[in-house]
Amino acid sequence: MIELAPSILSADFARLAEQVRDATEGGGTVIHVDVMDGHFVPNITIGPLVVKSLRKATNAPLDCHLMIENPDQFIPEFAEAGADWISVHQEACRHLDRTLHLIRSHQALAGVVLNPATPVETLSEVLDIVDYVLVMSVNPGFGAQKFIPGSLRKIRRLAELRAQRGLSYRIEVDGGIGLDTVAEVVRAGAEILVAGNAVFGKGDPKSNAQTLLKTAVEATLQKV
Numbered sequence: 077m078i079e080l081a082p083s084i085l086s087a088d089f090a091r092l093a094e095q096v097r098d099a100t101e102g103g104g105t106v107i108h109v110d111v112m113d114g115h116f117v118p119n120i121t122i123g124p125l126v127v128k129s130l131r132k133a134t135n136a137p138l139d140c141h142l143m144i145e146n147p148d149q150f151i152p153e154f155a156e157a158g159a160d161w162i163s164v165h166q167e168a169c170r171h172l173d174r175t176l177h178l179i180r181s182h183q184a185l186a187g188v189v190l191n192p193a194t195p196v197e198t199l200s201e202v203l204d205i206v207d208y209v210l211v212m213s214v215n216p217g218f219g220a221q222k223f224i225p226g227s228l229r230k231i232r233r234l235a236e237l238r239a240q241r242g243l244s245y246r247i248e249v250d251g252g253i254g255l256d257t258v259a260e261v262v263r264a265g266a267e268i269l270v271a272g273n274a275v276f277g278k279g280d281p282k283s284n285a286q287t288l289l290k291t292a293v294e295a296t297l298q299k300v
Contacts, residue, residue: 077267078262078267078268078269078289078292078293078296079105079106079267079268079269080103080104080105080106080269080271080275080285080288080289080292081104081105081106081107081108081139081248081268081269081270081271082096082099082100082104082107082108082271082272082275082276082281082285083108083109083110083250083270083271083272083275083276084096084107084108084109084110084130084272084276085108085110085121085272086272086273086275086276086277087099087272087276087281088276092126092130092133093130093133093134095276095281096130096133096134096136097133097134098280098281098282098285099275099276099281099282099284099285100134100136100285101282101285102275102281102282102283102284102285102286102289103285103286103289104136104275104285104289105136105137106136106137106138106139106161106268107130107134107136107137107138107139108139108141108250108270108272109122109126109127109130109138109139109140109141109159110122110141110143110272111123111140111141111142111143111144111154112143112144112216112217113143113144113145115144115145116143116144116145116165116167116168117143117216117217118217118218119217119218124150124153124154124156124157125157127140127154127157127158127159128157128158130158131157131158137160137161138158138159138160138161139159139160139161139163139187139248139270140154140159140161140162140163141163141187141189141210141250142154142162142163142164142165142168143165143168143189143216143217144168145168146168147164147165147168147169147175148174148175148178151164151175151178151179151182152178152182155179155182155183155184156182159184160184160185161184161185161187161207161208162179162182162184162185162186162187163186163187163188163189163208163210163248164176164179164187164188164189165188165189165190165191165216166188166189166190166191166194166198166199167191167194172188172202173201173202173205176188176202176205176206177205180205185207185208186205186206186207187206187207187208187209187210187248188202188206188209188210189209189210189211189212189216190209190210190211190212190230191212191215191216192212192213192214192215192224192226192227195230196230196233196234196237203237203238203241203243203245204241204243206245207245207246208245208246208247208248208268209234209245209246209247209248210248210249210250210270211227211230211231211234211247211248211249211250211266212227212250212251213227213249213250213251213252213253213257213261214250214251214252216251221251221252222252223251223252223253223254223257224251224252227249227251227261228260228261228264231247231249231261231264231265231266232264232265234247234265235247235264235265246267246268247265247266247267247268248266248267248268248269248270249261249266249268249269249270250270251270253269253270253271253274253288254271254273254274254288255274255287255288255291258271258288258291258292258295259291259292259294259295259298260295261292262292262295262296263295263296263298269288269292271285271288274288275288
């Protein structure tokens with residue numbers, strides 16, 4: 077099943093609740109929340125207080141992507157604020173197995189994220205305990221970046237490993253997802269599509285979401 081996860085990083089924060097509502101009415105089923113600390117990535121975005129406010133504005137699952145150092149310190153706070161999914165970067169976790177179990181202990185789905193330069197094989201020992209793997213198809217830190225084509229190999233590899241090992245994690249992709257890239261991303265095996273600029277950048281978020289999701293679903297029919 078293909079799901080669209082509108083990323084609020086590109087939304088108008090003065091009208092955040094309204095924009096999230098529009099995006100979900102257009103077919104978005106998960107709200108992607110980019111959390112940046114200015115250390116792990118060169119930008120600062122939002123914290124648990126915004127997640128807590130957003131929780132009141134939507135019934136959609138909140139997918140909190142922690143681009144931060146020391147994620148263990150903040151996982152309980154984000155879960156308490158209303159995060160339904162929490163993902164951490166392989167590159168930021170010294171004890172990844174422990175961190176993923178910490179997320180699950182707070183009744184959230186546990187995800188792990190790979191930067192563009194990080195091989196899929198670094199996740200070999202945790203693929204059986206993750207609910208989803210998020211492939212970064214841009215270098216994290218800013219929105220509206222260009223898609224890195226090599227990400228498609230990683231998506232295909234994750235799909236292969238899942239089939240070979242009989243696992244059930246889902247494959248999410250974030251970065252440069254738009255009408256020009258979404259079809260090949262879906263055909264490679266991605267199921268959860270994070271899109272910020274393509275949904276909130278220009279025009280109406282509802283119609284943007286509808287068009288992007290329609291293009292993605294049509295691509296699954298052509299999937300080899």
